[in-house]
Amino acid sequence: xxxxxxxxxxxxxxxxxxxxxxxxxxxxxxxxxxxxxxxxxxxxxxxxxxxxxxxxxxxxxxxxxxxxxxxxxxxxxxxxxxxxxxxxxxxxxxxxxxxxxxxxxxxxxxxxxxxx
Numbered sequence: 001x002x003x004x005x006x007x008x009x010x011x012x013x014x015x016x017x018x019x020x021x022x023x024x025x026x027x028x029x030x031x032x033x034x035x036x037x038x039x040x041x042x043x044x045x046x047x048x049x050x051x052x053x054x055x056x057x058x059x060x061x062x063x064x065x066x067x068x069x070x071x072x073x074x075x076x077x078x079x080x081x082x083x084x085x086x087x088x089x090x091x092x093x094x095x096x097x098x099x100x101x102x103x104x105x106x107x108x109x110x111x112x113x114x115x116x
Contacts, residue, residue: 001025005044009083018044026092034100041087060108067098
């Protein structure tokens with residue numbers, strides 16, 4: 001599936017559209033798909049801000065998000081200090097997507113085991 005991400009950076013008064021490809025339709029998403037989609041949205045914001053840089057490490061923390069209905073579909077809105085993005089629309093139930101995003105972000109916040 002292909003979806004658009006509308007991005008507005010803090011220092012600009014216009015939107016830029018990035019088109020993103022994700023292999024699984026939203027109805028079949030699992031938590032891993034949601035993690036990938038969130039990271040793709042954050043990477044799209046970074047590409048608009050820093051078009052000549054390489055791909056940075058993406059951590060799923062430090063941003064605000066909401067799943068909003070648009071007709072019979074939903075969008076994911078994300079805000080970070082650099083700017084904001086709205087991605088979609090996605091044909092998935094709002095509460096299901098909201099729950100998956102909550103789980104993915106909570107899992108990313110768990111400390112990883114460290115071996116010394």
